[in-house]
Amino acid sequence: MRVNFKIWRQESHQEEGSFKDYSVDNITSDMSLLEALDYLNETLVLKDEKVVAFDYDCREGICGQCGIFVNGRAHGPHDNTTTCQVHMRSFEDGQTIVLEPWRARAFPIVKDLIVDRSALDRIIQKNGYITVKTGGAGEANSILVAKKDADKAMDAAACIGCGACIATCKNSSASLFTAAKINHLDHLPQGKLETNERVMAMVSQMELENFGSCSFTGACEIECPQSISITEIARMNNLFLKAKLTKE
Amino acid sequence: MLINRKYIMAITGLFLCIFLIVHLSANFLLLLPNNLAKEAYNTYSHLLRNNPLISAVSILLYLAIIFHSVMALIITLDNKKAKPQKYFMNYAQQNSSWNSRNMGLLGLMILIFIIVHMANFWAKVKLGYGPELPIDSKGQIDIYSVVVTTLKNPFITLFYTILSIPLAMHLHHGVQSAAKTLGLYHKRYLKYVALIATFYSCVMGLGFGLIPLYIYFFSQG
Numbered sequence: 503m504r505v506n507f508k509i510w511r512q513e514s515h516q517e518e519g520s521f522k523d524y525s526v527d528n529i530t531s532d533m534s535l536l537e538a539l540d541y542l543n544e545t546l547v548l549k550d551e552k553v554v555a556f557d558y559d560c561r562e563g564i565c566g567q568c569g570i571f572v573n574g575r576a577h578g579p580h581d582n583t584t585t586c587q588v589h590m591r592s593f594e595d596g597q598t599i600v601l602e603p604w605r606a607r608a609f610p611i612v613k614d615l616i617v618d619r620s621a622l623d624r625i626i627q628k629n630g631y632i633t634v635k636t637g638g639a640g641e642a643n644s645i646l647v648a649k650k651d652a653d654k655a656m657d658a659a660a661c662i663g664c665g666a667c668i669a670t671c672k673n674s675s676a677s678l679f680t681a682a683k684i685n686h687l688d689h690l691p692q693g694k695l696e697t698n699e700r701v702m703a704m705v706s707q708m709e710l711e712n713f714g715s716c717s718f719t720g721a722c723e724i725e726c727p728q729s730i731s732i733t734e735i736a737r738m739n740n741l742f743l744k745a746k747l748t749k750e
Numbered sequence: 751m752l753i754n755r756k757y758i759m760a761i762t763g764l765f766l767c768i769f770l771i772v773h774l775s776a777n778f779l780l781l782l783p784n785n786l787a788k789e790a791y792n793t794y795s796h797l798l799r800n801n802p803l804i805s806a807v808s809i810l811l812y813l814a815i816i817f818h819s820v821m822a823l824i825i826t827l828d829n830k831k832a833k834p835q836k837y838f839m840n841y842a843q844q845n846s847s848w849n850s851r852n853m854g855l856l857g858l859m860i861l862i863f864i865i866v867h868m869a870n871f872w873a874k875v876k877l878g879y880g881p882e883l884p885i886d887s888k889g890q891i892d893i894y895s896v897v898v899t900t901l902k903n904p905f906i907t908l909f910y911t912i913l914s915i916p917l918a919m920h921l922h923h924g925v926q927s928a929a930k931t932l933g934l935y936h937k938r939y940l941k942y943v944a945l946i947a948t949f950y951s952c953v954m955g956l957g958f959g960l961i962p963l964y965i966y967f968f969s970q971g
């Protein structure tokens with residue numbers, strides 16, 4: 503098949519960017535979108551042009567490294583998938599495919615379709631962990647965790663930090679991400695002990711990073727590759743309120 | 751902080767939601783046969799005006815509107831700042847409702863409505879603007895005829911009726927959003943909240959939208 507890519511090209515955060523059109527032949531429908539971009543890049547190399555920069559790692563939908571706004575949707579036309587899991591059969595022969603980087607004040611563009619998501623790392627660095635002494639692994643059964651709590655923790659822990667929630671949110675709010683990280687630990691006895699400090703610290707950091715606030719449009723849970731529920735955000739608000747009211 | 755502001759939005763919003771229930775219930779008095787409606791509405795209005803508790807609550811009400819609107823402005827501007835560059839192509843309608851994405855715009859329409867509404871009635875009764883108000887047989891301000899005379903103007907009636915639509919839209923998302931903002935996260939309860947929000951916003955929209963039309967066509971001052 504033949505597709506027309508319309509791709510955002512930008513040298514760096516400081517420079518202005520713009521769209522560039524590329525017509526690519528010999529695409530097969532079983533290629534992934536990223537393979538089609540690899541193929542485009544090969545042709546660009548042969549023509550001595552600059553390749554399109556885009557992020558990826560596993561290409562298996564598990565690492566969260568990929569992330570492109572494809573034809574008006576974060577991670578492409580399907581709900582709850584990563585960009586690397588989008589295949590060319592999702593598009594029609596001759597179709598124009600618009601590729602844009604995640605747009606958010608908190609995500610400066612590194613190059614072309616790559617953005618700097620370290621704001622998310624800095625949120626996790628603010629108490630997004632539990633304070634335990636490292637050393638030999640403890641006896642696994644010394645702290646019992648009910649199956650239902652373990653399941654809830656896992657639902658939240660599934661977040662791969664891709665940033666699609668922020669990309670799709672009209673407010674570029676990082677609420678779904680932050681809530682997932684907070685709730686994941688709060689469901690477990692080891693994490694619960696520090697929930698109050700954690701929720702305060704992580705929410706403050708989220709604000710410092712220039713993310714917007716949550717309007718509960720629900721776009722995030724539709725685009726999240728891990729189907730993390732928007733009720734996680736409501737739960738974070740709940741924990742935050744409790745932490746505020748019981749602050750010493 | 752981000753969430754604090756949202757708590758203020760939610761609490762003031764829900765307070766306004768409760769006020770709307772009271773307000774609409776009272777307006778149903780206007781649907782009684784003319785004479786009954788006149789007496790009931792004037793007496794109701796008279797009791798409200800002379801009750802110190804109501805005066806205190808009304809101050810809360812003005813504050814709620816002001817806080818809700820000012821916070822709305824701050825939040826909306828900040829949210830816009832967080833996404834300085836919009837997407838060239840964005841199918842937001844595939845992942846979220848229009849209402850939820852346009853609460854600021856819907857709220858602005860409601861604010862315009864509130865201002866016109868207060869100019870129509872509140873300014874005349876409370877501030878004494880405009881011509882001398884009519885008095886009914888009991889010596890109370892005949893607010894009923896003020897309402898009916900005002901709404902005999904087709905443009906005003908149309909304005910009220912049309913603006914009940916953004917009100918319903920704002921409320922439909924607002925009630926559900928407020929529940930989540932305040933920390934209600936159980937999926938089962940949120941389903942009930944969604945049902946309540948639908949029912950509530952329909953009743954408010956239809957109530958505030960149809961009463962002016964009824965008055966325009968059927969009532970006599």
Ligand code: HEM
Pocket residue numbers: 716717718756757759760761762763764766767770818819822823825826853854855856857858860861920921923924925927928929931932
């Ligand atoms: C009778 C009048 C009103 C009622 C009952 C009402 C109710 C509500 C409720 C319950 C919420 C949800 C709060 C939350 O998300 O936690 C809300 C949100 C909102 N309201 Fe109102 N509201 C009214 C008037 C207004 C006015 C006059 C404005 C603007 C001038 C406004 C602007 C907004 C905005 C922008 C939001 C969403 C904030 C966000 O993005 O999360 N509202 N409203």
Ligand code: FES
Pocket residue numbers: 557558559560561562563564565566567568584585586587
């Ligand atoms: S590259 Fe790992 S999730 Fe897409």
